[in-house]
Amino acid sequence: MKSWVLFGILLALVAFACAFAWGEELRLSFTLEECAGLRTDAILAGPSPSLALYLPVFPKTSFRESSLTLRYAATPACGEDSTLMVYGEDVFLAAFRIFPGEHELRIPLSSLADSSFGDTVKLEIRATLRKSDNLCEDLLAEDLFLHIRKDSTLNLSLSKATWTVRDFLRLPARHFHLVLPEAPWSQPLCGAYLKLYAFLRRNFRGLPVTIHTDPPGALRRSEEATPKERWIVLREQALRDVELSGNTLYLTPRGVDGLIAESPLFVGQSFRVRSVLFARESRRTFRDFGFRNTTLRGIGDLRERLYFTLADLGGVPRSLWLTLFWASTPLPETPRGEAFLKVFLNGSLVFVRKIPSGARQAVRKERIFLPARLLGRENALELAFSYFPEVGNCRRGTMPFEATIFEDSYFSGMLAKGEAPLTFADAPTLFSGKAYVVLPENPSLEELEVAGRIYGALREIDATPLALEVLFPKDLKAFRRGQPTSFPNPAVIAKWLKTGNFRLLFSPPPVLPEYFLIIGHPEGLLPEAPAALAGDTLTLSHLFGLETFALSPDDPWSALTVGEFSRKPALYLFTSGRKDLALAAFLRHFKGAETLRTLQGNVALFTLRGFGETQATSPSSPSGFLELLWRFRLFILAGACGVLGVWCAVLYRKLVRLRPL
């Protein structure tokens, strides 16, 4: 009997150990909208369309237990020969016949079980849609397409016990709860919150994720959280800067900085962060924008898009060039067919080159001018290879065309200085670099959240560094006296200099441009903005002390305006009436980047009932002389030319013409 008991205990222990080792199995389903950012159904049109999706991958994903449920809708024009093939990292997963109408396919992912991946797995859906035997007719057909539904799901089997901090951030989620400690909050904590907010917005850009800001008491609800809810608790200080416990991540301000700087390195559950520096160059190559070497295959218009923001380039360019590296399969020697490389910038064709025929094709380099006037704060660069086989050769079996775009392609050019007056359209381009966020002394949760919402909106659009410093009004005076621009910590530099292999270079350290985000109306602050607060009145256009418009809504309101502070771009948020309601009004209507994109002008007013915006005249700044000089520079130049011309004429009379001897 005793031996059976012992055996049973041992078996239980083994089972427990195995269970512990195996970890708790978790089954999760994510729609393509949640995990791949597919906002709308994807349309595959034409005879040989394809769709590439990058799905997140976790180390303990059991691909044998995982699958993809693909929902599609095909047009009646799709004939019997239409097929759909699914590849994962170019490994064939499944093939199906396509039938007109709505259908659902289950695609097992077991073939990927023995493959190794990075952070994502590339899932490619290649369709062959046939209407007739005539390829050319099919190319021109307008009713040959199918929809891949965005609510198709990725069904994963995961082991939760061995999650790391990195996994915590990468796994798709619906809700993030940021929990703050008891007030008052220090400046580093406020800054950490703002950066974290922006980091999350950027990390889950394009995905339906909501970020909540909660007081300390809300942490109790974390125990009831669903798998798609994440909790992040900020604390002023702790033994560990980063600590993961179940569904909750605990962070100190230094931990936030570390996470933002190098989140892929947090492959564990708890960490101490020693030091973090921000030193990041502007993005230039396609690789920096997340683009990888891409090969396009097929016949017809083969397109690839790259999205970039001006802020990521470093600002508004005066001239912008694209250096494109590409290669393609050669065209037949008797080139009856034609192939073009076309480049579109925000929908406008800016470059066309006929792809030459020839047996041998090396990697080509194209230098393409991108007109600055076509650029916006967010831009889409579309590279298209248009290949049409020779006329008459419309039979199936025609050799398809292949072209590769290399990730080493890059942007280059010269930046222009931003011109006043600034508007919302200049965000985030001119509001990138290091932010000085001015918060009221002892800010409330709502004020913090508002600042986070605005800062997050700016940083969600681009990928510039999340460099930020929180200031309270008392710090502004010292700031006006002049502080050094963003620079690595001198103590760190001194330490570097003492190491043996350190080489001193003459190239200057990266200096981030600076801007302000000012919440509230600090006493004594004279805003250099088109709108100002006077009591409960919003006044516009302070032209030399003259106000042209004043408004006093009965409801509490917030006003967001674009201006300058200390000769740097600044966003101001004023409130009037009950502050919590005024801020709530702002939060209700200002969702983030999507709202920022739509704002026109430079003054936006928010009440609980709605919001509106306008373009008000910017006041002349205290240092208006230089601005006047800049504004009227052409007139001044003309005047100077006149004076110089007269002087040269006098010089001619005096020094060149001969006097009688």
Next chain:
Amino acid sequence: MKRKLLGELLLERGIIREEDLEEALRFQKETGGLLGEILVLRGLVHPMELYEVLAEQGNLLYAGRDLEELLQSIDRTLLERFDPQDLLRFAFFPRRLNQGALEILTPFPENPHRDRWLEENFPKTAIHMALITPYELDWLLHFFFKERFLKEATAGLFFRAPEESAARVLVPWQWGVLSGILFALLFGVFLAPQTTLKVLFALVNLAFFAQVLFKLLVGLAGSSRESLAISKEELESLDPRKLPVYTVLLPLHREPPEVIEQLTSAIRALDYPQEKLDILFLIEEDDPETLRACKAAHPPYNVRFILIPRGFPKTKPRACNFGLAFARGEYLTIYDAEDIPEKDQLKKAVLAFRKLPKEYVCLQAALNFYNATQNLLTRLFTLEYSFWFDYLLPGLSRLRLPIPLGGTSNHFRVEALRKLGGWDPFNVTEDADLGMRAHYRGYRVGILPSTTFEEATSHLKNWIRQRSRWLKGYLQTFLVHNRRPLHVLKTSGFRGWLTLQLFIGGTPLGYAASVVLWGVFFAWLFSRGKLLEPYFSGPILCIGAMNLFVGNFLGVYFSMFAVFRRNLDHLLPFALLNPLYWALAGIAAWKGIGQLLSRPFFWEKTVHGMFRRKGP
């Protein structure tokens, strides 16, 4: 009837004593000069007395007793047939035609060159002579040909070689280029200020460094042993009887009496036969005080006063050109009023000219100061001069590069000087210009191993005035000789052209740039780099830093090794203040640039006599 000797006649008349005659004759034996000249120079005979006796001896008429009457008797229409240069060369003056015979006035009745010339130009015409003294000849030439001499002195170079005259500061294409550059700068500053300033800063720094480097290389070349050495034995072996007549031009203007006195002593002290010295005091017509002071100093009779008529421009080279017309010597030199040349300088020059090939038309002696230790400014000035004359100019000569002549102690072959057209009266550093012009016309300038001591300006304002004139003149020279760059390249090669850019142009522009660069440095220093960071970073900052340290170090270095040749070790510590000296020169350079544009021909007069000296 045997002609009586001059000495006998003078004794008979009781004009001289026996012992005077004996001494004069002994001297004549040594030097080979004319007895009459020796007696006049020694003050033993008045020129008029001498010529009366000579007239009696030669059975001629002395016509200089009554100048008014003489003037009346001169046929002005006859003068139009004569070139005054011929009259000077052959030392005669045409009086009138009288019954088919030509009457001439001359101090030298026996002159075969003149007789031959007259025979060629007035064949089958009898020549009747009357005597006048050399001073009366000068006076007549001055009286009748003043305007022509003046015209030649002022406009001669311009009419013969307008491209070499600074009468016009800029030629049209230069003006076009300058205007273009100014407009380009204006547009650049307005439309792309950062790029424009960066490019400008880079160019200025590069040019500055290039001219400093050039001076270093030339200075190093000049530090090797002198190529033209003249030994004591060679000097002693010179036969005074075979020494040629040497003209010394002394342009004077508002000189204090003590300076004139010093000058007169210096002339007397020259180790050269006095009767072979042809000294010309060049005095402006509107400067009676200097004339009075000169007369009061009782200079020897080999000194002639040449009055320079009023005119434009009122400059030293114009006066020298006017004086050149009256020069009688085979060689010529110029001294300033306060100069004290080494006594044997003229003999050294004669020897050097005889040794060197004919292409050497000019020799430059070194200049230095006798009041070097008067104050800080004179010390620094001495260091600079020592480097300039003891290293730089010899370096240029060694490298066969054009040499800008110094202000005084330039020794010329007179004939070659006349061919060169004399000095440019419109150039305020006519000496530098002449040196360059000589080189570009295929002549050479050598370095004379001798020194003239002069007074260093000891007052700052006076120094700046003087220096601004020099730098203005260098700019004039730079502009003039850059009118035909291909010609310069052809005649003197790339190195000669480079000397014009880096040495002549580089000197004033380098000083001007150094002030600006110092300003930029201090702006950078006091703003901790913030103010200038957008404009000066990376390689541009490197170039600037290089000039700051290396350029200034070289300036100090130049001053330091300048002391060795003259054993001026006590001045060594002051070499460290060279950057300050350059800053002063920078101020003067900007003043010079401003004057170039507003008053290009204005001569900033340096005040002399501020230091009283007791002896060299």
